[in-house]
Amino acid sequence: EDKVVQSPLSLVVHEGDTVTLNCSYEVTNFRSLLWYKQEKKAPTFLFMLTSSGIEKKSGRLSSILDKKELFSILNITATQTGDSAVYLCAVEAGDYKLSFGAGTTVTVRA
Amino acid sequence: NAGVTQTPKFQVLKTGQSMTLQCAQDMNHEYMSWYRQDPGMGLRLIHYSVGAGITDQGEVPNGYNVSRSTTEDFPLRLLSAAPSQTSVYFCASIREGKTGEIGEAFFGQGTRLTVV
Numbered sequence: 001e002d003k004v005v006q007s008p009l010s011l012v013v014h015e016g017d018t019v020t021l022n023c024s025y026e027v028t029n030f031r032s033l034l035w036y037k038q039e040k041k042a043p044t045f046l047f048m049l050t051s052s053g054i055e056k057k058s059g060r061l062s063s064i065l066d067k068k069e070l071f072s073i074l075n076i077t078a079t080q081t082g083d084s085a086v087y088l089c090a091v092e093a094g095d096y097k098l099s100f101g102a103g104t105t106v107t108v109r110a
Numbered sequence: 111n112a113g114v115t116q117t118p119k120f121q122v123l124k125t126g127q128s129m130t131l132q133c134a135q136d137m138n139h140e141y142m143s144w145y146r147q148d149p150g151m152g153l154r155l156i157h158y159s160v161g162a163g164i165t166d167q168g169e170v171p172n173g174y175n176v177s178r179s180t181t182e183d184f185p186l187r188l189l190s191a192a193p194s195q196t197s198v199y200f201c202a203s204i205r206e207g208k209t210g211e212i213g214e215a216f217f218g219q220g221t222r223l224t225v226v
Contacts, residue, residue, distance in 0.1 A: 009150075031211035042200060042217035043153075050211060088152060092212040096141055096160045097168060098204065100153040 002027040002093045006101035014109050017079050021104045023089030024071040033065055033072050036088040038103070043088055046074070079108045113137065116201045116218025123191040123225045131186040131221050133201030141204035141212060142184040143168070144176065146197040147220075153200065159184055191225045198222050 003026040013019055025033065032050045036043035047056040049065035049072060056063050060079075065072045076083055086103040093099065117132045135142065140161045145153040155168030157176040165176050173195060175187040188195060199221045207213035 004152075006152075032207060032213070034212075034214070036215075042220055043215075045214045045216075048207070048213060050207065050209075052209075090153075090215075096212060097155055097158055098143065098202075098212055098215060099155065099169075100145070102150060102152040 002091070002097075002099045004089055004091050004099050004101040006087075006089050006104050008104060009102065010105040010107070012107045012109060013079055015079060015081060017108075019076040019079055019083070019106055021074040021076075021087050021089075021106070022071060023074070023101055025089075025091045026070065027091050027093035027099070029093055029095070030067070030070075030091065032092045034090045034092075034098070035063055035072070035074050036090065038086040038088055039084075046087075076106075079106075081108050081110055084108045114201060114203045114216050114218040116199075116221060118221060119219060120222050121224070123188070123223065125191060125193060125225060127191050129188050129191065131188075131199055131201070131223075133184045133186070133203075133218055134182050135184075135203035135216070136182065137203055137205070137216065138181060139203045139205055139216075140181065141206065142178070143202045143204065143215070144174070144184070144186045145200045145202065146170065146195075147200060148197050156186065156199075188223075193225045196223060196225045 035046040143158040201218040205213040
């Protein structure tokens with residue numbers, strides 16, 4: 001059975017801090033790993049990482065994929081209160097099914 | 111651009127009632143999925159489809175049916191609602207990546223379902 005495990009489950013930081021979120025996976029025939037941000041409604045896409053793209057960056061957010069050790073990290077630098085959200089990691093295991101982790105709840109205090 | 115249209119936003123059902131959650135996309139994506147989200151459990155896959163006429167079960171399919179008669183539409187049917195089906199439901203339409211892998215998923219606005 002495919003597994004996607006995110007850690008920590010939640011964290012609280014202050015504005016300006018750096019946050020590191022972890023996503024480890026055990027799937028057969030890995031093809032892609034995706035990060036999403038979810039505020040009070042539907043998840044919105046952040047990054048997609050594959051064998052041919054193991055590092056992505058957009059503004060204060062960046063992500064890497066370690067295919068050997070089977071994990072990914074999402075970093076948020078200089079956090080702002082608008083970064084408060086649930087961050088979801090999802091993995092496709094080569095069968096067109098996207099499996100999600102339980103998510104990490106990030107709270108950024110002013 | 112409509113993207114993914116999911117209806118209704120809210121629904122209250124009595125135990126044993128049936129209903130259909132509607133999902134339509136206008137992006138010509140082959141891949142579509144239904145998820146439910148419960149507190150602390152992320153998104154769990156109910157059913158998915160890789161194209162018109164093709165559906166398959168996900169992680170938690172019991173109590174739900176789907177069909178995919180067109181590329182655009184992917185309705186989810188609750189056959190006989192139970193309190194355990196109280197949840198938030200999301201439909202997703204998924205772009206195919208450059209080498210056939212699953213790419214970015216576009217989500218509907220969600221349906222908050224309560225079964226009493």
